[in-house]
Amino acid sequence: QVQLVESGGGLVQPGGSLRLSCAASKNIFRIAVMGWYRQAPGKQRELVATITSGDSTNYADSVKGRFTISKDNAKNTVYLQMNSLKPEDTAVYYCNSRILASNYWGQGTQVTVSS
Numbered sequence: 001q002v003q004l005v006e007s008g009g010g011l012v013q014p015g016g017s018l019r020l021s022c023a024a025s026k027n028i029f030r031i032a033v034m035g036w037y038r039q040a041p042g043k044q045r046e047l048v049a050t051i052t053s054g055d056s057t058n059y060a061d062s063v064k065g066r067f068t069i070s071k072d073n074a075k076n077t078v079y080l081q082m083n084s085l086k087p088e089d090t091a092v093y094y095c096n097s098r099i100l101a102s103n104y105w106g107q108g109t110q111v112t113v114s115s
């Protein structure tokens with residue numbers, strides 16, 4: 001089992017920035033694809049960004065150029081730097097770890113973009 005704990009969410013004005021963190025309970029980054037997903041009220045959960053063990057990244061079109069995913073293997077932590085935030089980025093953000101056929105999720109952290 002892998003536990004994932006997110007932090008860093010909050011309320012921010014449009015155009016502002018936030019950095020989310022996800023701490024994993026085990027050293028899994030060499031074998032896992034790590035990702036961030038989000039779910040807005042009344043909508044399905046959607047992919048935001050992923051990063052592989054080899055540091056290849058993938059982003060949803062809606063966040064390209066604004067969000068950056070990264071990881072610190074020594075700290076077992078993955079980050080999501082979010083810049084130029086928009087009201088439509090408001091959602092609960094979830095950290096995900098995919099190891100072969102297994103998926104692990106964090107509890108989520110709320111991000112609200114509003115003036």
